[in-house]
Amino acid sequence: SMASHLSLVLDLAPAHWHRADLSLAQFLPQLLVFLNAHVALTHANSLAVFAALPGKSVMLHPAATGPVAPDANAYTPFRELDAAVVANLVAELDPVAAAAPTALVGALTKALCYINRISPGTSTPSSDRASDPRILILSVSPDLSTSYIPIMNAIFSAQKMKITIDACQIFGPDTVFLQQAAHLTGGAYLFLDRRDALLQYLIMAFLPPAATRKVLAVPTQDKIDFRAACFCHKNIVDIGFVCSVCLSIFCQPVPVCSTCRTKFPIKTLKRLNASRPPPP
Incomplete structure (x- = not known):
């Protein structure tokens, strides 16, 4: 099967997570199961995880971390992935900076740059390319109107690079900009109605790569806000x-x-x- 690359952009705004009925501690194990499922689909799949934090964006995986203690009951790539994401996330979370706007556009831009760096050269025939790149944004923040121009620039860049952008609004109001990002790049936008079924939503809607979705009933948007x-x-x-x-x-x-x-x-x-x- 053809390899697929997934770049995950994770919105970690403490101010919005504190108001949610799904805590970060409940959310993280379900997210790690989803990431492990992507890695397990085929050995050639690749993964990158970016965090959008107040005032900054960082790469959580792949990142330099210390050696992971061997565990006979755990698959080593899963264990290394889980340890890297959790350790880097804990190191970067800063409750003091919670008042600053979340750098969602910065994380999205880093994801685009990373995909551009690992993608095959333009001389490679499309049928021989090793990756089917896509970006999944897990958001908890409302639209930040001051970021309209940079986020639209990122969307147009993704269009040109043929990168699919998926978006999942975990709670809060529907986001106009993420709806447009998914629509313009051929991705899926999903507003999470039931937080207790997060893992099921992620696996059913966002685990299949773009090429596979042609034969699946992926959630579609009935109404798109183009404001x-x-x-x-x-x-x-x-x-x-x-x-x-x-x-x-x-x-x-x-x-x-x-x-x-x-x-x-x-x-x-x-x-x-x-x-x-x-x-x-």
């Missing part, structure tokens, strides 16, 4: 005004585009202001 964040105030808007030159989005008509400095005629501004719906 964008304005470039001026970073608010998610229902109705936006788009620069005709650089396609920047604004929540109100502006005389000069702040991105490309294009100036718009006064008549156009008056017409657009007149067509705006009245405030609620």
